[in-house]
Amino acid sequence: MQPGPQLPEQFQQISFAGLAGWDQDDHSAALASFLRFCDPSDALSEGPQALRLQPDELARLCSAAQTGNDGSAAARRFFESRFTPFRITEPGFVTGYYEPEVAASRRKSEVFSVPLHKKPAGLEILMPENRPENWPAHLSHGRRTGQTLSELPDRGAIMDGALDGEELELAWLADPVDAYFIHVQGSARLRMTDGSVMRVGYAGKTGHPYTGIGRLLVTRGEGTPEDFTMAGLRAWLANHPDRRDDLFRENRSYIFFREVTETGPDEGPVGAAGLPLTPGRSLAIDPQHLPYGALVFVAAGFEDPDRAGKTFARLVVADDTGSAIKGRARGDIFTGSGETAGQIAGAIRHKAEFTVLVPNSRLSGNAAATD
Numbered sequence: 001m002q003p004g005p006q007l008p009e010q011f012q013q014i015s016f017a018g019l020a021g022w023d024q025d026d027h028s029a030a031l032a033s034f035l036r037f038c039d040p041s042d043a044l045s046e047g048p049q050a051l052r053l054q055p056d057e058l059a060r061l062c063s064a065a066q067t068g069n070d071g072s073a074a075a076r077r078f079f080e081s082r083f084t085p086f087r088i089t090e091p092g093f094v095t096g097y098y099e100p101e102v103a104a105s106r107r108k109s110e111v112f113s114v115p116l117h118k119k120p121a122g123l124e125i126l127m128p129e130n131r132p133e134n135w136p137a138h139l140s141h142g143r144r145t146g147q148t149l150s151e152l153p154d155r156g157a158i159m160d161g162a163l164d165g166e167e168l169e170l171a172w173l174a175d176p177v178d179a180y181f182i183h184v185q186g187s188a189r190l191r192m193t194d195g196s197v198m199r200v201g202y203a204g205k206t207g208h209p210y211t212g213i214g215r216l217l218v219t220r221g222e223g224t225p226e227d228f229t230m231a232g233l234r235a236w237l238a239n240h241p242d243r244r245d246d247l248f249r250e251n252r253s254y255i256f257f258r259e260v261t262e263t264g265p266d267e268g269p270v271g272a273a274g275l276p277l278t279p280g281r282s283l284a285i286d287p288q289h290l291p292y293g294a295l296v297f298v299a300a301g302f303e304d305p306d307r308a309g310k311t312f313a314r315l316v317v318a319d320d321t322g323s324a325i326k327g328r329a330r331g332d333i334f335t336g337s338g339e340t341a342g343q344i345a346g347a348i349r350h351k352a353e354f355t356v357l358v359p360n361s362r363l364s365g366n367a368a369a370t371d
Helices: 026-040 056-068 072-082 155-159 176-185 212-217 229-238 241-248 340-346 360-364
Strands: 010-014 083-088 090-098 102-105 114-117 124-125 141-143 148-151 169-173 188-190 199-204 255-260 282-284 294-303 311-320 330-337 349-359
Touching: 026 056, 026 072, 026 311, 056 072, 056 360, 072 083, 083 241, 083 360, 090 176, 090 188, 090 294, 090 340, 114 176, 114 255, 155 241, 169 176, 169 255, 176 188, 176 229, 176 241, 212 229, 212 241, 212 349, 229 241, 229 340, 294 330, 311 330, 330 340, 349 360
Parallel strands: 090 330, 102 188, 282 311
Antiparallel strands: 010 083, 083 349, 090 349, 102 169, 114 169, 124 141, 141 148, 188 199, 199 255, 282 330, 294 311, 294 349
16 A cells, blocks of 8 residues: 555655564553544644544544454554554654642742743634734744734743733742743642642643753753753752753743643543543644644653563554644653653653554545445
């Protein structure tokens, strides 16, 4: 089967037999993660048209998936009979992210003085149809007041109080470093001083470009990329409190949050596709290049956290995104919630191979071809 003209030229067809580690994966776990998309949802409304599943295609796949939902061998047969693997020929890179758990307060105090903000009124994503002429190309969001669209304050301006007085404070943290990493991760569980737990998730952003502060430190000779894993970056920030805030300001992107109430305590945080994330099976991608719901086999050189002595080689599902995730072969693996998950996520900074499982109906141009 040859790829149709709609597929990117960077997609190279291979066989399942050519996927190193494919036969060792837990295909039933991957299938369970994929089945989340079978509930009525708008999760598939983003991504490149060439790869985005239409509702009727998804319905057929979901119907077939139910018969494959009976153990790993059946799940593997489902994937191999309904999809064709295409390796992305561009060099890949993968990192990890997690849901932090930190102490917080609903009220500002001497101890809890660092805010997480709700999104301001009028926040608007800029698309071709609503982007004003001469709007700066680097700004992805704006704030509308009446007929006027204006630039939002960036991180430095917000740190200086640009949003004070708008009553946008959702919760208060004790440590600005914790707050910064929650911005990077996009979600958190907050253990409140009143004994309750609040889960917060991504609600929007200022639209300024994301700048990785670890990469800045590497370019300035402060260390190597291996020195600035999440743990290494935290250590540097703790050792240089006088330089911390100036470094934060260089990442102009600023994230807004909302209280997440639609998921249970045993479920993961909600990703950009509107679904609870699955530890080890959820992948944040660039939706300019891959659609939500895409199945991606990721092979990288770090140890699989569930299989001692084995390198990571798993089928994961694209269901989230992030400001730092840019490019066709760039991904961020969700590792779970809490300190242990954070340690796993912080150590993932590896070259990777990305192989996309393209539904056969996409290749034939006939949604009924695999019925």
